[in-house]
Amino acid sequence: HIIYEANGKVREVRPVGRYTSSQPGDAHREGGGANGCVLHYSVRGETDA
Numbered sequence: 813h814i815i816y817e818a819n820g821k822v823r824e825v826r827p828v829g830r831y832t833s834s835q836p837g838d839a840h841r842e843g844g845g846a847n848g849c850v851l852h853y854s855v856r857g858e859t860d861a
Contacts, residue, residue: 813825813826813827813828813830813842813843813844813849813851814826814842814843814844814845815840815841815842816840816841816843817840818838818839818840818841823840
């Protein structure tokens with residue numbers, strides 16, 4: 813699981829099995845690198861609308 817900055821630079825590489833929770837932030841991309849990956853997201857908005 814690789815997190816890329818908006819300009820394409822690698823921000824962080826997360827190992828298999830790592831779970832994280834974070835505050836909203838700037839734009840970025842996430843991907844699996846050369847071998848691919850499966851990502852599970854749980855996204856919550858600020859309101860129920």
